[in-house]
Amino acid sequence: MSGDRPALAALECVACAAFGTFSAACRAATPLAYFLLSAGPASGPVQVLDWALAALCVGVCTVIAALLYIAIRRNRRESASPNATLSQVNVADERGERTATRIVAVGTAISSVLLLGALVAMLRVLAAVADPPRAPSLTVTVTAYDWWWKVTYQTPAGASFVTANEIHIPTGEPVRVDLQSADVVHAFWVPALAGKTQAIPGQVNHQWIEADRPGVWRGQCTQFCGPQHAHMAMEVVAQAPADFSRWLDAQQQPAAAAQSGAAQRGEQLFDARCSGCHAIRGTQSEGAQAPDLTHLASRRLIAAGTLANTSLNRLDWVAHAQQRKPESLMPDIALTPAEASDLSAWLDTLQ
Ligand code: HEC
Known part of the structure; x- marks a missing residue:
């Protein structure tokens, strides 16, 4: 599936158009839009199935809406002929019931075939993505x-x-x-x-x-x-x-040793206030209850995808974790401006 690039690229265009995610900004704002696009062989077959089932559902809804529309129109026409005799009405009712039974039978048969087909497709997709093509290294x-x-x-x-x-x-x-x-x-x-x-x-x-x-x-x-x-x-x-x-x-590698005075003070502060939960390899901080921060500054985001990983956001998080993620297991930690600046100098070095 992953080798089928042109087809997937076309699908991507359709999906982007459909979800209004043409621009990079829109894409960034909808990072999970990729749930309908594949970037690898374990998701390719799943996504083809997603699209097929979505198309099937849209098709079924369209047919049902069309049938409903026809039924309403016909009902209006029939109730618009008030001069029919009782026997004429009875004959029409019987004919209508027979037609309805036939339609229900045909509809049930078509639905059963479609649902069975969907089941087979799902089982095939599950089998296709169960194991990697070769042993992972x-x-x-x-x-x-x-x-x-x-x-x-x-x-x-x-x-x-x-x-x-x-x-x-x-x-x-x-x-x-x-x-x-x-x-x-x-x-x-x-x-x-x-x-x-x-x-x-x-x-x-x-x-x-x-x-x-x-x-x-x-x-x-x-x-x-x-x-x-x-x-x-x-x-x-x-x-x-x-x-x-x-x-x-x-x-x-362990964290590089703090060079500047500010970073050294920041490391000591970290050791005193943060190391009960966090570890930084190569230092005395060995907490195991929270994210390892050895190379914190090399990561793109913090707080599990909540904030961009900038110096300012890191300090904001330390001071206001309970506002950014209420009830998270990181407490708000009050720091003086001098402490915040030292801590920031230390965290910035954790590349
Ligand atoms: C009581 C335990 C605890 C203490 C003390 C603590 N933290 Fe945390 N910290 C956590 C937990 C738990 C998380 C993960 C929170 C989440 O994302 O839900 C976290 C997340 C973080 C993150 C984001 C990491 C990432 O990769 O997403 C940073 C940065 C951080 N803490 C810095 C600090 C600093 C600096 C101190 C000391 C001033 C500190 N923490 C003190 C528990 C703690």
Whole structure:
């Protein structure tokens, strides 16, 4: 399916036109519009099925609306002939009943054939996307928390490191995703790359994703998991293999030592106020209850897709987490202007 680029590009145009997402701005505003477009072989067959079922539903609705219209018109014409005798009315009623029975029988037969066809198509699609075309060389363990995603990489060389809310993958390679949950039932869905899979406490579910071109694909928790469920997004960043391997090397490194005085004070402040929950590899902060921040500044978004990752937003989040994501497990942390500036200097270095 992924090799069928011209057809998919045409579909993309139609979808963009249909959803008014022509401009980059519109697309950015509707990041999940990709639920009707595919960027990889695990989602391609699903999307073809989506479009076929959508077309079928539109077709069925159109036919039903047309039949309803004809029936109303005919009924009006018949009730407009008041001079008919009783026997004429009875004959017409009997004929009408016979016709109605025939129409119901034909309609039921057509619906049954269509529904059976849809069932067969669904089973075929499920079988087509069940397994990757070849064994994945990379495994990523994604653990869902209220309301963010912990991402643990096992590198092909056997090393392991943790990051959060952003999953990098190499293009053209299937990647195995082991899904688990630390608290309640969540569901992992990156529509452009694969169907939905639940993350269930005490159980590991498996999924695979593959991107056939570089890009950033938005994902979302799709199982209602509490007040901030809607703010539990993540991004999959697909990179050309060489770029991905550079990213992999950089992420395995511990945080660079703080150089400036401000950054050093910021590190101490972090250690005192944040390390109970957060870890920064290479420092004394080893908390495991919150996103790993070792390479925080290298990520695109913070707070599980809620805010762009800028210095200002990072400080805004620290001071107002409970306004940005009410009831999230990150408390508001009051800092003096000097403390905020030191902390910011430290967080900025976490590239
Ligand atoms: C009581 C635990 C706790 C403490 C203390 C805490 N945090 Fe957090 N923090 C969290 C949790 C939980 C999240 C994830 C919230 C979410 O997205 O729902 C988070 C998210 C973040 C994020 C966004 C990370 C990302 O990749 O999305 C940043 C940045 C952050 N915290 C910085 C700090 C800083 C700086 C401090 C100290 C001044 C701090 N936190 C103190 C629990 C904590």
